[in-house]
Amino acid sequence: MATQPARLQVPSGPSRHVYDAIVVGSQLGGALTAALLAKRKHRVLLIDHDGTGTGYEHGGYVLPYGPSITPPLKAMPLVEEAFTELGLTTTVQRSLRPHQPELQLVLPRHRVDLQPDPARRRAELVREFGDAAEGLFAALTTTASQHEESNAFLKEQPNLPPDGFFEAWGLKKKIGQHEGLEKHPRLSNNTPPGALLRGLLPFLIHLDEASSPLSLTRPLSQALQSPQRFPGGNEGLREMIVKRLSELGGDVLTRENSDSYVVEEITFDGARFSGVKLVRSDVVYRASCLVSAMDSSALRRLITDRKRHRSLLEHLDASTNRSLLFAVNWVVPANALPRGMGELLLVESEDVELRPLLIQVHPARTPSGQEDESLRVVCAAAFVPASVRDLGEEHMQVLAQRIDKELETLMPFTLPHRVLRSAPYLDAGGVRGSRLMPHPLYTFEAEAFLGVTGLKQRTPAKNILLAGREVLPGLGLEGEFLAGMRAARLVQEMLKKKTPTAG
Structure with a gap:
């Protein structure tokens, strides 16, 4: 069955061609930047560009790209302040779902419910x-x-x-x-x-x-x-922020409201960013500054004049992807799971190269958004070298089979009842961005302050800022949000020095 992306309902496309700021990319930090700027009365456009949605459709189900863990907001106090500013704190707290038990550890001779x-x-x-x-x-x-x-x-x-x-x-x-x-x-x-x-x-x-x-x-x-788990994972959390952005008057370009939501090229006026040109569109959207919420390698591809913008490209080249999260999903009847199996498991795999496995279990979801309580999605994932992308589909099939073997060991009587087996890297090809990495691990050439920093947010193109996961990689989800919050402040500083653009 052909795969299709899960759908997000958003208002119609842009209301103007000139903005105070344009945010490009589908990472969480960018969505938060855009929403905060809109709340603070700035004109902002968010262009999805490389989004994957809250999952990919396969076999009549919306499946995750990998397990995701969301800490409670109270554990991220500065992030909680930003959500409070947006009026989203209560919504987030009500949406977060605890695992039962909180975490289950599976070792060769022990199983521990925390x-x-x-x-x-x-x-x-x-x-x-x-x-x-x-x-x-x-x-x-x-x-x-x-x-x-x-x-x-x-x-x-x-x-x-x-x-x-x-x-x-x-x-x-x-x-x-x-x-x-x-x-x-x-x-x-x-x-x-x-x-x-x-x-x-x-x-x-x-x-x-x-x-x-x-x-x-x-x-x-x-x-x-x-x-805890947010429905739809981190992408579900992002979609909630994007919805709030639209309610605040910000504009959004995504696959749901436009045929042209993919950036073809970033345009410059000398060394400064001036606008973005979209695929299948003659319109150039202009702004005082650009915020990138995508991986540096993706941003690099949008810069066509490599000689003129060499210093910007060198800035982006300081990040290297070393590992990626490889996941396999099983859809199985809830009553076919082993008795006592938790909803979030950390497994000491017998396969040394797949240690450890993180497994998350939750109700199956249909494209209409309904949860089927009679079925469960068992999503198992491990980190593998990023080079596996270059080894071809056959190698990734072998990886998926190795994870299958781990699941069979964990759930010895479940396989005959399996409804569907799916792997994002193999079965989500119909979604733009699905073959990008849902959870990459990086190394950086730059000095790491406190061991948590990566790429600097300010770039050699002074009105281009970074708000992706490569800014504070050592702080994980909180780091993505903190990068987005700081990017919003930096944009506001830029706009104070320049008269906001006229729409």
């Missing part, structure tokens, strides 16, 4: 690990609150990443005032359950190798406090 109730959690650990349980319980409890020690620093809205000597000097001075930034996770990787829990980190951030205390501690702490 319940939210401390007494039940301690009893479960004692049952599985005996005398070692108290130390593990204490480490888990402490780790789940360690993000609070860096809250004060982030609430000061530091310039991350810093741009230039004076910002870097000021940032280092500010860092010295916060001792909590240098504390490593209390949870040690010297025990099998501790090592497995530390293996959750790549699913929470966008760094290929986290090594600093802040990148090791904060995202893991936030997730362990209460790992």
Whole structure:
């Protein structure tokens, strides 16, 4: 069956051709930038360009590109302030769904249900690990609150990443005032359950190798406090923000309201950004500044005069994708799942190259948006080298089969009842962007402040800003939102120096 993208209902297309700011790309930071600017009375256009929607359609179901974990808003206080400004805090809190249990650990000789109730959690650990349980319980409890020690620093809205000597000097001075930034996770990787829990980190951030205390501690702490699921994953969260953007008067170009929502070229006036030209359109949308909410490699392809804009391209080339998330979805009857199987599992795979596996289970969803409570989607994912994209479909089929084998081991009597098996990299070809990476891991040439920063938001083209996941990769989902919030502030600073464009 041919695959089709899931649909988002949005108003009709742009109301003008000239804006204060244009945001291009489908990453969360850009959507937040656009919504905040619209709330602050600026004229903004969001162009989807490379969006994938909340899932891909296959076999009559909307399936996820991979598992996703959303920390509670209270664990991201500065982000919560932005959502409050947009009037979305209550909506987010009501939409977030807890997993039952919060997290299930599957090791070769142990299965541990991490319940939210401390007494039940301690009893479960004692049952599985005996005398070692108290130390593990204490480490888990402490780790789940360690993000609070860096809250004060982030609430000061530091310039991350810093741009230039004076910002870097000021940032280092500010860092010295916060001792909590240098504390490593209390949870040690010297025990099998501790090592497995530390293996959750790549699913929470966008760094290929986290090594600093802040990148090791904060995202893991936030997730362990209460790992939740937003319907539709991060894309569902983005669609909620985009809807709010439209309600605030911002314009949106997406596949749902236009045949021309893909950028063909970024136009310049000398060294400065001037506008964007879309595929299958003669219109050039102009603005005082551009915010990129896509990966640097995608932005690079939109810059045609490579000689003139060499410094901008070199800025973008400082990021390298090393790993990507490869997922397999099974649609199965709910009553065919093993008894006691959790909704969020971290599995110590027997396949060393697929360690660990993150598995998320939730009701199957149809293209109409309805959930079928009689069926479950079991989404299993692991990180693999980014080079697998160059090895062809046959190699990816083998990868999918290896994950299938892990699922068969975990659910030994479920396979005969399987309704559908699907892998995004193999079965979502009808969706633009579906063969891009839903959760890439990067390395960077630039100095990483606190071990969490990547590409600088300001670029050599002074009115082009970055608000994607490569800005604060070591802070994961929170980092995407923080990049979007700072991009909105930087846009406002630019607009103060220049008379806003006339529509």
